[in-house]
Amino acid sequence: MSPSFKPWMAALALFAAAPAAATAPAGVPPAAPPAAVAEAPLAPSWSRSYSLSDLGRNSDVLLLGIRNSEQLELPLRRDRLVSAAELQLEYLPSPALQAHLSHLRVYLNDRLMGVLPAAPAQPEQAGQPLRQSLPLDARLFGDFNRIRLEFVGHYTDLCEDPAHSSLWLSLSQSSTIRLREQALLSHNDLAHFPAPFFDPRDTAPLQLSMVFAAAPTLGERQAAAVLASYFGSLGAWRGARFPVLFDRLPAVADDRPPPASVVFATNARRPAFLADRERFPAVNGPRVELLDHPDSPYAKLLLIQGRDEADLQRAVAALALGTPLLRGARVEIGELPALALRQPYDAPNWTPTDRPVRFAELMDYPQQLQVSGLRPAPVTLNINLPPDLFVWRNQGIPLRTHYRFSAPGNEDDSRLNILLNEQFIDSLALRGREQSRGLEELRLGLEGGEGGGQRDKLLLPALKVGANNRLSFEFNFASTLGSAQRDRCQTVLPVSVYGAIDEDSTLDLSGNHHYLAMPDLSAFAGSGFPFSRLADLSETRVLVPAEQGAQSLATLLEVFGALGAQIGYPAFGVRLLDAWPAGGDADADLLILDRLPEALLQRSDLALRLAAPFDRLLSGQPPAALRGAQPANAGTVPGAAVEIGASAPLAAVLGLQSPLHPQRSIVALLAHSDADHALLRDTLADPEQRAALRGSLALIRSSGVTSQVVGEPYYVGHLPWWLLLWFHLSAYPLLLAALSAGCVLLGAFLAWRLLRAVGRRRLGEE
Template sequence: MSRFKHLLIAPVALLALASVNAQEADSLPDETAQPVTEEVVRTPTWISNHTFGELGDPKDSLLLGIHNSQQIEFTLRRDRIASDASLMLDYTPSPALLPNLSHLRVYLNDVLMGTVVIDEEQLGTRTRRQVALAPYLLSDFNRVRLEFIGHYTDICEDPGNSALWLNVAHGSQISLREHAVALRNDLAFFPLPFFDSRDHGKTQVHMVFHDQPTLGEQKAAGVLASYFGSLAGWRGTEFPVLFDRLPSTGVNRDQVHSSVVFAANDRRPSFLADLERFPAVEAPVVELIDHPEHSYSKVLVIWGRDEQDLLDGARALALGGNLFRGSRVVVNEVQTLQPRKPYDAPNWTPTDRPVRFAELIDYPTQLHTSGLQPRPITVDINLPPDLFVWRNQGIPLQTKYRYTPPATKDESRLSISLNDQFITGLSLSRGTHNRLERMRLAVTAVETANAQDRLLVPSLKLGARNTLRYDFSFASTYGSAQRDFCQTSLPVDTRALIDEDSSIDLSGYYHYMAMPDLWAFAHSGFPFSRMADLSETLVIVPSAPNAVQLSTLLEILASVGAQTGYPAMAFEISDDWSAARQTNADLLVLGSLAPDLHDRSDLNLVLERSSDWIMHASSPLREKVDRIDHTAFPADSRVDVTARAPIAAIAGMQSPFHNQRSVVAFMANDDADFSLLRETLGDSGKLDAVRGSVAVIRESGVQSQLVGPQYFVGYLPWWLKLWYLLSNHPVWLAVMAVLCMLLAAFLLWQALRWVSERRLHQQD
C-alpha cells in the first residue's frame, strides 16, 4: 500500500505543477498559494547538475570488499520541486572481477533504484552509466547510496582481497529538473526565499534604494547584508545594488530574483510611490510583497519614517526574524539587552573556559563511526587568529571514547592527529589492561570498552581553523581463506565513538598578534571580528558611492559575518575622515585613503587615475623613512608603469590615530577595479592568496607582499613580551642571560657576605 501511494504522488505533483498558474489560490498547497494574475506567468524551470565533488567528495572514492558503500547527500530548496532526477555514474571496476556476478546497487533515500551490472567489457575500463532516480522520493534532504558487490572467484573468497575494488570518480553527478514554487507572502518562512540552507549555491539578494543612499541607509543595508552572510557561511553572497528599479525577470520571465527595498516616507523608489496602496508609515515596518511583474520573485520592503527606522527594521530582521509572521510586521522596539564581549563570535570556539565536544559538532552522529574500516571522526576548532600560544606547555585535551572490543589481543589502536599532523596513538585492547578496566563505564556493560586519556595538544600546530581527527583502526582476521582450507565468517559490527563530554581547554591564553596580516582578515575577518557585532569598527566610504562600490561594501561586511556567524549590528559608518581621528576603532576603508595618509611609510601602493605605482619600496620618501624606521622590510626596486587594465589592492596598516587599531583599505578607482575586489571576495582560491600587508589584484590573480613596519595588537605581560621579542635575537638573549647571571651572582655574594658578617658580629 505504501508503494502504491508513492506511485500516485508523481503524477499528482506534475499535474499541480502544470496548472499552478491557472488554478485559484485555495486549490494549491499552503506554501504555494498565490493570487491569480491576469497574465499567465510561466513556471521557471532549471536543469541543475551537482557533481560528487561539489557535494562533499572532492576526490575519487574507492569501494572495497570490506568497505563497499558510499553515500552522497544533496538537498532541494523548499521553494522548488523536481519532476525528473538521474544519476550519472563515472566508475572504473577492477580488471580481476568476475563479470555479471559483480554489480553496483543504487539507492535513493534507502529505496532501491536499480542495479548496474559489471560486464566483461567494463573490467579495468572507465565507464559511464546513467541511473534514473524516482522524483517522488525527493525531499529537502536526500541520500544516494552506492553498494559494491564484487567477486573475484566463485569459492573461498577473501573479502579483504586487494583485487576487490571499484573506483567512483568525483565527477559523477546528480541531475535534477527543478521547478519554482510560488510561496505565499508570509514572513513566518523568513529567511526564505532570500536564503535557504538547503541551497549549496551562492546567495544573491538585490539591494534597492531610491537613489544615492544616505549613510543611514547604507548602514541598514550593511546590517542586513552581514546577516545574510552569517547565514550563508561558506556558500558566499552577492548583493547587486539598484537605484529606483527592481531587477528584470527576463524576456520570458523565467528568472527568479529576491530583492530588499529600503523605503523611507520621503525617499521611496518610484514603483512604491502610490500612497493609496503604500501609505506612509508611523513606525518601522517590514513587508513581503510580490515582484510587480513576476509572482515567483519576492520583494522585502523595509519601510520607515527616516533612516533610523530603516536601521531598526533591518536590525529587527537580523535579531528577531523568527518572531515574524504574516505579510506585514510592525517593529515596536529593537533593544540590545546585553553587549557583546570580545572573541565571543558564535563560529569561534570559546577561549575562556573548557569546551565540550557537544558544543562543536554540526550534527548528532558526527562523533560516531562503524565498519571494519571506519571513517575518521573529525571535530572542527575555529580560533581567533591572535590567540597567543607561543612556547607553552600544550593545550589540555580530554578524550573519552568507546568502541567494540576486539576478540583477541591485536594491534587495534586509536590515532589522534591535529591538522593532519600525528599527535599520538592509543592501543585498543579487549580490556585486560588495568587502566581500561578502572575507567570502564557501568552503562556500557560488557559490549564496549572505555578509555579516558588526557593529552597535551602541541599548540604550535594550531591555526585559525583546525581539525582534530580520530582514526579507529581495527585489526581483523575476517575471511581467512587458503588453498586447501576454506573458512568463512560473518564480519563483526564494529562501532566506535568519541564521547560528547570530551573537552578541550583553551582558557588562560593571551591575545597578541603581529600586524598587518591580511590573511587574518581574509579567513577570520580580523581585526574587525574581535567584536562579533563590529561594535569597534568604523567604515569609511566615499561621499557619493555608486552601485558597484556599494555592492563591494555589502559583500565585505557579509564576508565578515560569514566568519563570525553573527550580523554586524553595531558598526559605525562615515564619509568624513575626521570621524576616524575622534573614534577609537579599527578602520575599514573603501575606495581611497585620506590625502594626508598617502605619504605614510607603511603605504606601499597608491592607485591614481592615470598611473599605477607598484613599489617594493615603502614610499617615495625612502631616504627619510630609512633614517626613522630601521624595522621596516627593505626594498630593492621601484616600478612605475602606465596601463588601462583593471587593478585593485587590499592594504593593511597601523591606524595613524590609535596604536592598537588597524586599517584595512580596499583601494580601487573605477567599476572594473571594484569588480576585481568583489571577485576576489567570492573566490576561496584567490582569497587564500591574500596575505601580508598588501595584496595587489589583477586579472591574472593575487600577489601579496609584506612590506613596511610591523606592529603588535593585544596584551602580553612585560616579561613574556620581552622574552618573545628577544627570541629572534639570540645574541641579545645571550647577553641578557649573562647579565642576569652576573646580577644573581652579585646578589648572592652580597647575601652571603651579610650572613658572614652577622655571624662574626654575634661571636664577638
C-alpha cells in the same frame, strides 16, 4: 494551509470537480474557468547539475569490499519541485572484477532505482573507465534526499576474501545528478522568514539583490550592511553575493530560478517602481512587507520601509534578531530591546578560549561523533580560534578524550589515531573487554560506561594549532575475515563495528593570552580579524566614499556578508563614516573602501598608492619570502617607488597601523573602477585566492594574488611584562646570551659584596 503548492492539492481538486462535470445537463457548456486560474503564469523551470564536489566530496570516492557503500545527501529548497532526475556516474572499476557477478546498486531515499554494471562485459576493456546513466523517480524527491550507492564486487567464485585488495571501485568526482527543477508558488507570509530569501537546504551560494533609490544615503548603506552580515551568517560556508540595483528590480525569466530581492525605501527616498503613493503610501514607522515581483508571482520582494534612515536600521535589526513574532505579509516594527554588549572573542563561530569546551558544543549535526564499519570514515571536528591566540612556547593544549567502540577481534592491531590539521598527534590502543563465560549482565546507562569505553588525556602541540583547525579521530579495527589456505576455505561475514567519541570529551584552551604581530592580512581573510574581535563589530568603523556606485556598494555588502559568515553574528554595532574618524571614533579599527583618504596619503611609509592614471608601489619584501618561516619581528627596508600606468583591472588589500591609536589597525580594500571591484569581489569569494592574502600588502590582478610584507610590524594585544620581554628577546640569541651573562656577573658581584659586608660585621663584632 501549507504555504507551498502541493501536487496532491491539484489532484484532489480535479477529483472533486469530476462528479460535478459528469452531472452537468447535456448541451450546457462548461463554466468558464476563473480569470485568476486562466491567467496563472507558467512556473519557471530550469536544469541544474550537482557534482560530487557540490555535495561535499573533495576527491574521488573509493568503494571497497568491506566499505562498499557511499551516501550522497541532496537537500532541496521547499519552494522547488523536481520534475525529472537522472544520475550520471563515471567510475573506474578494478580490473580483477568478474563482470557477471559484480554490480552497483543505486537507492533513492531507500528505494532501489536500478542496478548498474560494475565491470565491462568485454574482457579487453577491463580496467577502463565506465560512464552510466540511470533515471531516478522524481516523485520520490523531497526536502532532504539520500542517494546511496552500494558496490557488490567479486573477484572469484569460491573462497573469496571480502577484504581482498582487488575489490575496489573508484567513483569520479565529476559524476553528476541532473535535475529538472520547477518553482512553486508560496504565500506571502513572514512567519517563514528567512525563507524564501534563504533556505538552509540550498547548498548553492546565496544570491540576494539589494535595491535602492539612486545615490543611497549613508544610513541606507549601513542598514544594508547589517542585513548583509545577517544573511552572511546564515549562509556560512555557502558564501553570499549581493548585486546592487538602483531604481530597478532584477529581471525574471522562465528558464532560471526566480530572483529574490530586498528593497530599501523611506518616505522621502524610494525606488522609482514604488512611486505609486496610493499603493505604497507613506509609513508612520518601521515596516517590513513581503511582496510579489511585478513581473512574476514566483519571485519575492522584501520591502523594508521607514520614515527615515533610523527606521530602516530598526527594521533590519528586528529581522536580524529573528523574532518569532513575525507573521503575515506585513509587519509593523515597534520598540526593540537594547542588545546586550558583546565581550571580546565571544563570536559564535569561534571556540571559547576562557574555559574547557565540550565536544557537544563543536558538533555541526547529530551522529557526527559516531562511525561504523571495519574501515570507517574519521570523526572530524572544526575548531575555529582567534588568530591572535598566543601559544608561543606553550607545552600543549589539554585534550581529554572519552571514546567507546565495539570490542575488536584483534586487539593488538586495533588503534585510534588522532590527527590535527592532517598531522599525526598520537595513537591509542583499542582494548576490548575481558570476555567471561556464562550469562553476562548488561546495563543501558544514561551516561556511557559501556564496555569498550576508554578515556585518555593528551596534549595537542601548540605549534600545530592555527586559526582554522580540523581535529580528526580515526578508528582502525583489525579483524580476520577469511582464509588464504586453498584446502581450508572459509568465509566470515563482517560484523557491525561501531566507534564513538563521547560528547563529554573536552578541549581546554583557557589560560592563553592574546597577542599578534600586525599587519597580517591572513588574519583578516580567514577570520575577519581585527574587526571580529567583537562579534557585533561595535569597535569597527567603515570609511566609504560620500557617493558610492553600485559596484562599490556591492563590494561593501559582500565584505559584510563574509564577516557575518566568519563570525556567525550580525554587525549590529558597526558604523559607516564618509569622513576621517575623529573623537570617540578614533579608538576603533578602521575598514576603508575604494581609496585612501588624504590623512593617510601623506605618510611616507605607505606601501601603496592607487591613483589614476598611475599606480605607485613602494617595493618591499619579495613574495617568495612569505612562504618560509618568519621571525616574530621580521621587517623590511623600503625600496624605491615605482609608478606604472595600465588599463587592466587592479585591486589591492592593504594593512597598516592606525595613526589614531597604537592598538588599532586599518585594512583598506582599494579599487577604482567597476572592473576593479568585480575582481576584488571574485577574489574574496574564492577560498583559494582568499587564502593567498598574506603579509601587509596583496595586489590582485587577473593572474592571481601577490602578497608582500612592507615596513615594520606592530603588535596588538597584551602580555605579562616578563613574557613580553622574553618573547621579543628570543629573536636575538646573542643579545639574550650577553644579557644572561651580565645578569650572572651582576648577581655574583652583589652576592660577593653582601658576603663581604657580612664578614666585616662578624669580624668587627668579634
